[in-house]
Amino acid sequence: MRIAIISNSAWYIYNFRLNKMKMLREKGYAINVLVPWDTKYSNLLLTEGFEVKSWKISRASVNPISEIYSILCLHKLIVLIKPNFIFTYTPKGNIYCNIVGLFSQLKIINNISGMGVISSKMKIFQFLVRVIYKLTLQRKNVVFFQNTNDMNYFIHHKLLKHNKYSLLPGSGVDTLKFVPNTKNKDVYLNFLFMGRLLIEKGLIDLIEAIKFIRFNYTFVQFFVLGMFEPPRSSAIIRSDIDHWVKDGLIRYLGQTDDVHSVLLTMDCLVFPSYYGEGIPRSLLEAASCGLPVITTNHPGCRDAVVDGVTGFLCEPKNPKDLSEKIIQFIN
Structure with a gap:
């Protein structure tokens, strides 16, 4: 079984999703990471033994031509990898993969880890993102939210077409690694x-x-x-x-x-x-x-x-x- 992990940031995947990917690999899944190439963090993911594919996308761009190109590049990578499941992170990762999924039977798990531009003061951005989510969130998608406020927002605005959503409170931390300090600290x-x-x-x-x-x-x-x-x-x-x-x-x-x-x-x-x-x-x-x-x-x-x-x-x-x-x- 093959899983694709999609995000607009290799740094994000390495710092926040590495343990999850290791756990999935231990269960026998082959993991492919689709992210914009980052010399440091893409190579760190390679060092950890994961397949990394370079997805041409800019985190900050709002240029329509560039964004359409990014969607086409993502479609090409997904066709190449043929994943059984896709986990998507960050707004562009979620939305662009959902657009690709409109034309296939992809099994997509969206992770809404914050409202991002939906919480922007610019009403036009809020409206556009809501419309795109409403058009692209399919009945076959599974959606995880990190807090009840975000989940209720999607429910209130009727952005979800099904009941395959749930609350996953936070991305989690390794409590064996993040332990309290038992030594004396600075005088400051x-x-x-x-x-x-x-x-x-x-x-x-x-x-x-x-x-x-x-x-x-x-x-x-x-x-x-x-x-x-x-x-x-x-x-x-x-x-x-x-x-x-x-x-x-x-x-x-x-x-x-x-x-x-x-x-x-x-x-x-x-x-x-x-x-x-x-x-x-x-x-x-x-x-x-x-x-x-x-x-x-x-x-x-x-x-x-x-x-x-x-x-x-x-x-x-x-x-x-x-x-x-x-x-x-x-x-």
């Missing part, structure tokens, strides 16, 4: 932001919150760990990070595949996102390491925290409220 109180460097992930709100408290709490440090995104209006650029570092607001740690080692040096994860999240992996990893979390009262984020017990919830897009929750944690 260390806060970490960990995630993609997008405005909607709340990093700018965190910067504003830091400005409220920085001079009254000199024993507190803020760290940022995350990858830069392709150029787009919501991307935080390197000059922004450099400016905040120069002003002494944050320390930038770059990007790493060894997230656990970073978490062991921290006291709290701060993730003030208002992005269309599923259940953020960073929150699950922090929780597995025994770290308290400060995040937003936002779908997906709030599902990973018991407010006042395992962390604090703040209002989205509210740096003042965020700063108050940070101070509450400090005290």
